[in-house]
Amino acid sequence: PIRLQQADDAPATRAAVAFAPPDEARSISCVIPCFNEGPNLRRLLPLLEDILWATRLRWEIIVVDDGSTDDTVAVAEAWCELSGFRCISLSRNFGKEAALTAGLAAATGDAVVLLDGDLQHSPELIHTMIAQWVAGAEVVYAVREQRSDESRFKQLGSRLFYSLVNASDRFAVPRDAGDFRLMDRKVVDALMSLPERSRFMKGLYAWVGFRAVALPYTPAPRAEGASSFNTRRLVGLAIDGLTAFTTWPLRVVSVVGLMLAVPAFAYGAFVAVDYLLFGNSVSGWTTIVASLMFFIGIQMISTGIVGEYIARIYEEVKGRPLYVVRRERGTGLETGRT
Ligand code: UDP
Ligand code: MG
Numbered sequence: 001p002i003r004l005q006q007a008d009d010a011p012a013t014r015a016a017v018a019f020a021p022p023d024e025a026r027s028i029s030c031v032i033p034c035f036n037e038g039p040n041l042r043r044l045l046p047l048l049e050d051i052l053w054a055t056r057l058r059w060e061i062i063v064v065d066d067g068s069t070d071d072t073v074a075v076a077e078a079w080c081e082l083s084g085f086r087c088i089s090l091s092r093n094f095g096k097e098a099a100l101t102a103g104l105a106a107a108t109g110d111a112v113v114l115l116d117g118d119l120q121h122s123p124e125l126i127h128t129m130i131a132q133w134v135a136g137a138e139v140v141y142a143v144r145e146q147r148s149d150e151s152r153f154k155q156l157g158s159r160l161f162y163s164l165v166n167a168s169d170r171f172a173v174p175r176d177a178g179d180f181r182l183m184d185r186k187v188v189d190a191l192m193s194l195p196e197r198s199r200f201m202k203g204l205y206a207w208v209g210f211r212a213v214a215l216p217y218t219p220a221p222r223a224e225g226a227s228s229f230n231t232r233r234l235v236g237l238a239i240d241g242l243t244a245f246t247t248w249p250l251r252v253v254s255v256v257g258l259m260l261a262v263p264a265f266a267y268g269a270f271v272a273v274d275y276l277l278f279g280n281s282v283s284g285w286t287t288i289v290a291s292l293m294f295f296i297g298i299q300m301i302s303t304g305i306v307g308e309y310i311a312r313i314y315e316e317v318k319g320r321p322l323y324v325v326r327r328e329r330g331t332g333l334e335t336g337r338t
Pocket of ligand 1: 034036037066115116120222227
């Protein structure tokens, strides 16, 4: 049972969802970024195909192989014998965000569903997503009901990240919402028109806006294999997200600098006057060394923060493509085979 949660500004009501007739003229693309998901794809693709037939929409399934070293490409390309299935192999591992972008660029449907290849994103939810879309939602995103499967450390880190990234802005990146979502063609076109190279997708989804409906769901445990997002990668992703969607850390650096410089100057003046007029010479090695280390530390952190932003500018200026395609297989939308 899936509970529907309507965003305040969404026009749809539950009744409208229930009575909206399926529209055969509409088409839908499913994009699956895959890094070593061979065994999972074997289970997911037939499942997904059944679900898409049942929607009575025209559909295509696009598997984006992100430089897998297992049989992911072989599995996906075997399915490409059937109409509706497509496989895009990237020339190496470019990361999930790049793989998603490659899939979005290739998708031709009136709506695009993004889902993971590891069966954590249950394809059954696609029915509900489509119903919401037919009823007028432009984005339908799945929200994790609970994260109790994650370590305390990871939950804390994610809380910290969202409060930092949403500290000041006109749009908020929703917590607990991932890449599992349906997006209308308008939204996909808006996403694809964003020129940046550092693609923090969760932020970009929020940035483009549109009427969004949240669907609570509980992710299934990963079917086979292990998650490729370890702590190091997650921290990297968080820094990408922060630098792409905030500039306040730069301001904090200036303010901290100012707050330290003003009292330091005043104290320096006091010490000089004290010595010249009253002959009190400066004492206290320990204090000097400790404060020196403290201020050098702050300085290095500040330089690091500025450096992170400069690194992003450098990435953008180089203007390299986000991914390189090795080859594509399969035809477009399914053509009504029986
Ligand atoms: N993935 C990808 N490229 C990568 C890492 C992951 O395309 O470099 C895909 C992966 O195959 C899966 C999805 O992204 O379909 C989510 O990855 P994973 O399950 O490892 O992450 P988690 O579920 O822990 O967030
Ligand atoms: Mg997963």
